[in-house]
Amino acid sequence: MLKGRNLIKPDDFTVEELDSILELGMQIKENPEKYNKVCEGKLIATLFYEPSTRTRLSFEAAMNRLGGRVIGFSDPSASSTSKGESLEDTMKIVSNYVDIIAMRHFISGSANQAAQACEVPFINAGDGENQHPTQTLTDLLTIKYYKSSLEKMTIGLCGDLKYGRTVHSLAKAMSRYSGIKFVFISPDELKMPDNVKEDIGNTEYIETKSLEDAIPELDVLYMTRIQKERFEDIDQYNRLKDTYILDLEKMDLAKEDMLVLHPLPRVNEIAVEVDQDPRAKYFEQAQCGMYVRMALIMKLLGL
Ligand code: NCD
16 A cells, blocks of 8 residues: 555665556556546645756646645745745645655655654655666656566666766665666766665676767666766866767667666756657657556555
8 A cells, every 4th residue: 555655765676666656657658648637635744955957847747637736835945934934834734735745855864754754745856866766667667668678678778877866766766676687888987886785685786987888788777967066076077067969979879778867957968869760769758657556655655
């Protein structure tokens, strides 16, 4: 039963529970009108302490498309946080107003802290460099939709594996399916953190700096942005920011049916020319994000 639960990191839910959300997400994607009244009378709060386009708008679109309503903020300086209110107090107060809360925060671990104080289901919409479980649901739905399975595949995660929370959550989630191999593609300075490597248990992985060497083997290539805002040393960011640029020349080395995903926003890491390639699915991926968030909201509200 998912009713009343929180989602802080992907393994808060069993594989069966995740699959039930994906299954519902798939049904909603096929027939969205059928669900346009299920959340009538329900309210979600989207509390965003850090910038976002897709995640916040897709939560808000999701609740609106379910017939529910939305309150919240995208600029914490306009909330009582600027007067010194604690995260816990804000959560307690907002819990009195709404049925479910989605929060993004720039501090790793803040989702856990907020969820403790929250009296309604709580969804982590990204906490610092830590986790981003609803992006992972989005990624899983997209892979399942285009590959018809989440098993037996080689997945390349490329770019900023150190600070990118989406790849931390995705690696953790995909490691629970069978026959998965990871190729972690990053510069030495931005390698996958040890705690994530520990979390993926016995799942096979290799690490490389070369996208060209890795790309021919991949079934899914997950590109990521170098996370400028998390660097202490801006010179290091400037040195690393254009390490990987996926272009049509590199796409020529890839399998005919390799999926190219990206949580977006992209900066330079995928050349615009790749958008026309039928294997590029990052814009469709963003749409899957809305459907899977509709499914998640319904499940956590027990609808
Ligand atoms: C990602 C994030 O916020 O972590 N964006 C998103 O939610 N789609 C990726 C990023 O910012 O690079």
